[in-house]
Amino acid sequence: MTNEKGFRIFATSRIGAPAENRLREHGYDLEVFEGPEAPPKSLIIEKVKSGVDGLITTLRDRIDAEIFEAGKETLKVVAQIAVGFDNINRADANKYRIPFTHTADVLTEATAEFAFFMMGMVARKMYESERLVREQRWPSWHPFLPFLGDEVTGKTIAIIGTGRIGLAMIKKCSGFDMNILCYDPAYQNNDYVNGIQEVMDLRYARGIQKEKTAIKYVEVEEALRTADYVSIHVPLLLPSETEKPTYHFINEKTLKLMKPTAYLINTSRGPVVDEKALAKALKEKTIAGAALDVFEKEPLPADSPLLDPEIADRTRLFHHFASGGQITRLSVDPEKGMAGRTAQAVIDILEGRYDGDPARMPYVVNKEAFAK
Numbered sequence: 001m002t003n004e005k006g007f008r009i010f011a012t013s014r015i016g017a018p019a020e021n022r023l024r025e026h027g028y029d030l031e032v033f034e035g036p037e038a039p040p041k042s043l044i045i046e047k048v049k050s051g052v053d054g055l056i057t058t059l060r061d062r063i064d065a066e067i068f069e070a071g072k073e074t075l076k077v078v079a080q081i082a083v084g085f086d087n088i089n090r091a092d093a094n095k096y097r098i099p100f101t102h103t104a105d106v107l108t109e110a111t112a113e114f115a116f117f118m119m120g121m122v123a124r125k126m127y128e129s130e131r132l133v134r135e136q137r138w139p140s141w142h143p144f145l146p147f148l149g150d151e152v153t154g155k156t157i158a159i160i161g162t163g164r165i166g167l168a169m170i171k172k173c174s175g176f177d178m179n180i181l182c183y184d185p186a187y188q189n190n191d192y193v194n195g196i197q198e199v200m201d202l203r204y205a206r207g208i209q210k211e212k213t214a215i216k217y218v219e220v221e222e223a224l225r226t227a228d229y230v231s232i233h234v235p236l237l238l239p240s241e242t243e244k245p246t247y248h249f250i251n252e253k254t255l256k257l258m259k260p261t262a263y264l265i266n267t268s269r270g271p272v273v274d275e276k277a278l279a280k281a282l283k284e285k286t287i288a289g290a291a292l293d294v295f296e297k298e299p300l301p302a303d304s305p306l307l308d309p310e311i312a313d314r315t316r317l318f319h320h321f322a323s324g325g326q327i328t329r330l331s332v333d334p335e336k337g338m339a340g341r342t343a344q345a346v347i348d349i350l351e352g353r354y355d356g357d358p359a360r361m362p363y364v365v366n367k368e369a370f371a372k
Contacts, residue, residue, distance in 0.1 A: 007350045010047040011056035012039050015081050016330035019339035026347060028054075045070045054346045058082060060298075064089040068096035077349040081342045083107055083323075084269065085365055086236050094369035099358040101345035102365055103338040105164060106331075107323035112168035114322035115267045118291035119157075119229055122263055122316045124149035150228070150261070150288070153177050154211065158227035160220070160249070161234035161268065162189050169231055170196060170215070177203075180215040181223040185234070185244040188217050224257040229265060236269035252277040255286055263289045267322040270295040279305035282314050289314035293322045334363075 009023060011032045023030045031047070033039040038060035048055060048071040055071070055078045057063055063078055078100040080088065085102050093100050121127060125147055132138045132146070156179040159166050167189065170180055174196050182193060196215050203209045224230060232250065239245040250264065251274040258264070264287060266273050275296050281287050292306070298320055300306065306315055323329065323338070331337025334344040345363040347353070354360040359370040 007053040008051060009054040009056060009346065010044075010052045012044060012061050013056070013058045013081070015056060015339040015342055016332075016337075018330060018332040019337070019343040022332050022340075022343050023346065026351075028346075028350075041066070048075055053077070053350055054079060056081065056342060056346070057087070059084060059087050062087055063093075063100070065092040065095070068092050068098055071098070072096055077101065077346055079342045079345045079363075081338050084235070086269065088365075090366055093366050097369055099349060099361070099364045099370065100366055101342070101349075101361075101363040103341040103363070106334075106336055106338055106341055107328050108164045108168045110325040110328040111165050111267055111322040112172055114293065114324075115165075115169055115231055115233075115265055116172045118267070118293065118316060118318065118322075119231065119263065119265050120152055122265075122289045122291040122314070123152060123229070125313075127316060128313055150263075152229070155179070155228040156181060156226055157229040157231060158183065158223035160184075160223065160230060160232045162187070162192075163233060163235075165267070166231075166233035167192055169233060174200060174213070174215070177209045177211065177213055179213050181227055182215065182217045183220045183223045184217070185220075185246075190217070193217065220254075221257060224254055225259070227262060228259070229263050230258060231265040232268045232272055234268050234272060236271055246272050248272070248274040248277075250274060250278065252280070255281040258287050260285060261288050263287065263291070265291050267293045270298065276305055279308060279311060282311040283308065289316075291316040291318075293318040294320050 007028045009028050009030045011030065013035055014032055020030060020032065041062060044061060045066060048067055051074045053074055053076050055075060057078055057080050059082050075098055078088065078098060080100060080102045083102055083104045085100065088100050128147065153176045157173050158181045159170055160183050162182050162184040173180055193215050200213045204212050234246045237246045239247060249272050255277055278290060282290060300317065306317060327336055328338060330339050332340040334341040341363060348361045349358060357370065358364045359367040
């Protein structure tokens, strides 16, 4: 289908050639900031003010009243290639009645599997082992020297946040015969948890696993005190937004609840973890280790306490790419890829699909602004 209106789109980042080409095949004039760094906000304002119809954004871009004011005459959609939208001021978007979209669902499995891989990497000391080999410091084979890792199989994990990614993490952990403690400040998915328990029981009954395992919802204190691994899967909620904020949910107090042999895994949002408190806990061996894919400030600053060489052997740090799989990021299929879903969201709005009603469009976040 060719769009004869010649819609103009500005993307603050590459989203992959297949999705970019799909937009161009619809007749859109697509301009992409090549990066890889983020464009300055002044450039985004300039492009929006020049009359673009659509703006494709990432978590790096601050989208607020300045942007919406610049595009009040022409801007019709902000399409975010991410599941999170902390960078978009929802109240401002609603005030200007501009729908913004995100890419939930398609990155669920990729993010959960990466969280699981991170957990195994920090627990089994894989980085230290490879470094030992690469630096030719491996003296000889020994049954347990120079170090031992911690198993994942049969251990207890606390899943903090049982939304889409948390549930996917539960599914993967159940396959490793883990006991699972769930905590969610907003909603308990008891049907899913009961289903996992049925699978656990069947695996034990059929001899697939040697020991019985269990899954249940508990209070956060019990989850933190009991778990060998704590995996964070909550959205970032500020104190001004809710009675149960998640900003610095992991802090000096909650870290002290954890066992000294426990590990922390975070693939949710950086500010959910107080990084100074975490570095202190690692240095004092309050917990055994941590693996993080997200940070309070990204890229991670050179003076971050998490880069302290003293805790390097217990801290695995990654560049916010838990969802960074080929299909998940680049597929043009909106049922499989973030890029495809971003492009489809732009098309839905600009071409007036769903009878031109953003409240009915599947990827629009701020549907309340268009409720009738």
